[in-house]
Amino acid sequence: MNRHNQEVNGKTGTTEPRTVVVVVHEGCELLDATGPAAVFGVVNRTLREQAADAPGYLVTIAAQERGGVTTSAGVQLVADAAWRDMAGPIDTLLVVGSPDEPLGRAVANRELIHWLAETGGRVRRLVSVCTGAFLLAEAGLLNGRRVTTHWMDVDRMAREYPEVTVEPDAIYVRDGSIATSAGITAGIDLALALVEEDYGRKLALAIARRLVLYLKRPGGQSQFSSRLRSQMVTGGPLAQLLAWLEENAHQNIAVEDLADRAAMSPRNFARVFLRETGMTPSKYLDRLRIERAKHLLEETNHPMETVARESGFSGAEQLRRTFQRCLGITPRAYRERF
Incomplete structure (x- = not known):
């Protein structure tokens, strides 16, 4: 491996793609899923263009059943698999959010919550975007953790899950192996931070420029001015x-x-x-x-x-x-x- 490839290959030296499973549900926010997925996809494209032997990411969308999932925007996503059928190790499990009504249905889905509770403890990295944090909290995965969510829902999170420490102003919060982001587009900021963790700051900034983002916001930046x-x-x-x-x-x-x-x-x-x-x-x-x-x-x-x-x-x-x-x-x- 040449010196350039060593630099972009990241800290772990892994030779297999990092499996990212994006868990969606009916009525979910479109950008919660597609924003981070786009970041990981551009990483793969950039690594190929640089002829780097870093493995990149393998992104899978999982839902209640394989097939179409209608988002809150009315646009359909196509789930590659049912989450209950996911086999093999998962590197990063990313759970998306949704507006109140579909979120309530997802939180009440005991099969989904049970699967998250079982699977969440086995992954290297557990991530939520926007109100996806409510699903992780319902599964008991955020007890004793520092988290954030959309600014409109931070009070509700603190009220409904008192075992969780809510940081209301943060763009994203990392607490050990668990990372949570604020509303919707903040999932892109968090995804860039995960890329930086995996492959270094140089590649993360290159991805941000390619996505026409203003570099990247620090995690502690306030959600709104x-x-x-x-x-x-x-x-x-x-x-x-x-x-x-x-x-x-x-x-x-x-x-x-x-x-x-x-x-x-x-x-x-x-x-x-x-x-x-x-x-x-x-x-x-x-x-x-x-x-x-x-x-x-x-x-x-x-x-x-x-x-x-x-x-x-x-x-x-x-x-x-x-x-x-x-x-x-x-x-x-x-x-x-x-």
Whole structure:
């Protein structure tokens, strides 16, 4: 094996394709299945073009029965096999999600849940996309684990499965051999992370570029921005304040200043703000400033001190600490990725 092939062959040195079984059900989200499958497929194509002797992936779609499965988009997927008939070792078992009604039917499918409970403990890597995490949780596979799911369903996950620790803002979460992603397209981010784990960062970034993705998001990046949160607060006592804050978060603003602007006592303001946005005022302000800093890191070559000051932080050290706390990545590492 030449040096180039050693680099793309990944860390395990395996000579057989890694078997990925994508478990789908009636009414599932189309992109939950096709997004990760496309990533693995492009890996195979790229490895062939590079004449690398790495094995790539063998992707199989499994459902209740072999044949057509209608997705929530109305488009049919064709299952290669019934999941109960899957034979041979599975490297990665990936379970997709769906909207509420089909998800409820899938969770109530005791045969499927029993099969997941039995099979999930035997695979090298157990993965869910979007609300597929509910199926893994129902099978008892997520007890004591850190997980994420679609932001609209994180409260429900925490309520229905208290043995699971839910990380509501994460794009994806890896806890040991189990990986869970946020909603729909976040499954692509997770698939790229799995490719990086198997074949290294160089190939993962090459795949991201080929898929016309903006490199890849770090796992700790928030599922949706504070600007989107503010757009969701239409009307109400804070609508004007949030609109003003979007344009002025980089200024030297204290929470007490915001309470004054809203004509509320600090205590009442904190209570109303949490109710309206789901965040404390200080956390919301941090998120707006981080989003401004991310833009500067992506679009400029400003030194860290300048990025910090222009984003509303007291200096580069406060920027670094806040970035690390909220996103799980340093500003310097973020700039390198983007």
